[in-house]
Amino acid sequence: MTEDAGKAGAGSGGAPRPRPGLDADLRAVARHTELLVDHATHLTDVRAPSLCEGWSRAHVLSHVARNADAIRRLAEWALDGQPREMYPGGTAARDAEIEEGALRAGPASAGDHRPAGVFADDLRSTAAALAPPLAALGGPLAVDEVEMRGGMKISPRALPFMRLREVVYHHVDLDDGFSFTDVEPEVLHRFIDDAVSRLRTGSHPPDLDLRTQEGDRWVVGEPTTEVRGSRAGVLLWLARRIDTGVSATGDLPQLPRGA
Numbered sequence: 001m002t003e004d005a006g007k008a009g010a011g012s013g014g015a016p017r018p019r020p021g022l023d024a025d026l027r028a029v030a031r032h033t034e035l036l037v038d039h040a041t042h043l044t045d046v047r048a049p050s051l052c053e054g055w056s057r058a059h060v061l062s063h064v065a066r067n068a069d070a071i072r073r074l075a076e077w078a079l080d081g082q083p084r085e086m087y088p089g090g091t092a093a094r095d096a097e098i099e100e101g102a103l104r105a106g107p108a109s110a111g112d113h114r115p116a117g118v119f120a121d122d123l124r125s126t127a128a129a130l131a132p133p134l135a136a137l138g139g140p141l142a143v144d145e146v147e148m149r150g151g152m153k154i155s156p157r158a159l160p161f162m163r164l165r166e167v168v169y170h171h172v173d174l175d176d177g178f179s180f181t182d183v184e185p186e187v188l189h190r191f192i193d194d195a196v197s198r199l200r201t202g203s204h205p206p207d208l209d210l211r212t213q214e215g216d217r218w219v220v221g222e223p224t225t226e227v228r229g230s231r232a233g234v235l236l237w238l239a240r241r242i243d244t245g246v247s248a249t250g251d252l253p254q255l256p257r258g259a
């Protein structure tokens with residue numbers, strides 16, 4: 001995530017938007033967590049591939065639950081001043097935890113669908129443990145910055161937005177009917193802002209004039225290529241490199257991996 005995730009929107013067309021308050025972020029996190037838990041409860045095939053390369057839906061659900069633990073640790077650090085690793089043991093330990101969690105789906109030969117409930121329970125309980133420290137970020141903080149995996153320092157008050165992004169993006173990654181068209185327009189705008197600022201600060205920003213049917217505009221580099229789509233279509237392209245919802249005046253610019 002970029003430092004400015006959660007700050008005022010910076011679309012180049014029009015005045016900056018006011019930053020939604022922490023309460024609005026918390027409500028959005030709660031709402032989207034509920035949608036994801038409900039979806040996980042009714043998933044018929046947790047072993048099916050997801051939109052995340054190499055990951056099944058079980059990996060995605062396992063990751064979202066572990067991410068709740070990780071963000072909880074950072075929120076607790078912000079509140080009590082005791083540094084904590086986002087993922088104790090680093091990225092290798094994080095990846096192993098996700099794999100281990102995904103194994104709860106069992107082998108395809110098991111042939112039943114009951115494991116989906118295990119993932120829903122995990123999501124529900126980890127989200128419940130995250131909610132109080134996340135809500136407390138509106139009060140006094142012991143530190144101004146916490147450190148993400150990878151070393152980037154962020155304001156603790158950006159944590160609710162980060163969590164929202166994880167929950168919503170990975171809900172789409174289940175590839176089972178939920179899409180960015182199901183997300184509130186204001187939230188989509190903030191996600192695009194966030195994705196665009198990652199592009200701008202990345203090592204190879206493309207030249208891009210991004211316009212949405214809703215009337216937003218963002219420019220990255222030189223506005224040589226116009227790319228159009230709905231907010232949902234544009235975000236799908238920016239966040240997941242799926243271009244079915246956008247059209248361009250020339251060749252669609254190549255986006256760097258992982259920006």
Ligand SMILES: O=C(O)/C=C/C(=O)CC(=O)C(=O)O
Nearest residue numbers: 001002067070094148149152
């Ligand atoms: O936005 C970032 O820089 C990092 C985000 C994360 O680390 C989220 C995860 O991928 C995770 O919690 O595992």
